[in-house]
Amino acid sequence: MESHPSDGPVEIVLGIPGHWPEPDAIGQAILSQSERLFFAGSMLIDSGTDSTLQLDVADHDPQLQRAFELSASTPHDPQLLKAIGSHTYALYLIGAGGSLDAAQNMMSTAIELLDAGGLAVKVESSGLSHSAERWRELAERRGVLALLESYVTLVRSEEQFYTCGMHNLGVRDLAIPGHLSPEQAAIALQGFSQYLLLQNPSLSDGDTFSPGPQFPTYRLVAEPCTLYPEGDLLYNPFGWWRLLPA
Incomplete structure (x- = not known):
């Protein structure tokens, strides 16, 4: 592991x-x-x-x-x-x-x-x-x-789809624009979360990711966690990866 x-x-x-x-x-x-x-x-x-x-x-x-x-x-x-x-x-x-x-x-x-x-x-x-x-x-x-499956849930708000709980496993949470379909968002977020944990890649702002050749490509933006205050159980000290359509 x-x-x-x-x-x-x-x-x-x-x-x-x-x-x-x-x-x-x-x-x-x-x-x-x-x-x-x-x-x-x-x-x-x-x-x-x-x-x-x-x-x-x-x-x-x-x-x-x-x-x-x-x-x-x-x-x-x-x-x-x-x-x-x-x-x-x-x-x-x-x-x-x-x-x-x-x-x-x-x-x-x-x-x-x-x-x-x-x-x-x-x-x-x-x-x-x-x-x-x-x-x-x-x-x-x-x-x-x-x-x-044990520790991470997918959440939908008006502005975005996002993961909650990735900090339990030691990595950033993920967010993707809310105008995408739920299916598109789930494929991208689940695919990228698995990629992060299985491959442990070295990533930087501006890098790209795609769940597969038949799926869209997303540009990665590293951000601090601002959705929850520091000290909250849901706060991710590692920050977030925001996935934006490339």
Whole structure:
């Protein structure tokens, strides 16, 4: 896997709701279900990935069901949404991101928390949620394409189509003009995101990219991230690539 620095400013935050009867039961469930996790206070030690992470416990959030519904990678089963709506606590796993390896390690740790009673996973640092089954499937697949599906979402505004969450993987987010068709935008953004992560190219302002010989060519413009303020979970410190029709 590509090795971008993982000790920089990027944090991955994963939200995992569940039906634990009391806070003490969370630690007990983790210890009983996982051979590699140790939970003490707000710290979670994962011997499987040799990492120390922060694990915050939040009380019931009446807005969480709706948040999962709106952020679903694919529509969630109504029974899952109902279960999320009646959750007692939500765990927030916080760890270093900014590389493919770091993102994969966070996926692995989150599975241990699903085993301990978690219902689903919401990537708070991109606004994308997955059922437990989907998260396990993506984690088992490994690789760049699975990480993109896990951590990155495509968003449409009036002015542009853009990705959100590429900073979790250590690269710039992408934007393309909104006057293009959704199909054109998706092909360009998905193709370029895969190119960035699979090839790790050296790129500069004015370089060009095309998803293939039958598709348009785009000129690349490097920009800072201005859509979200610095410190926001969605802020990308690496910046953006803006793709403009050449």
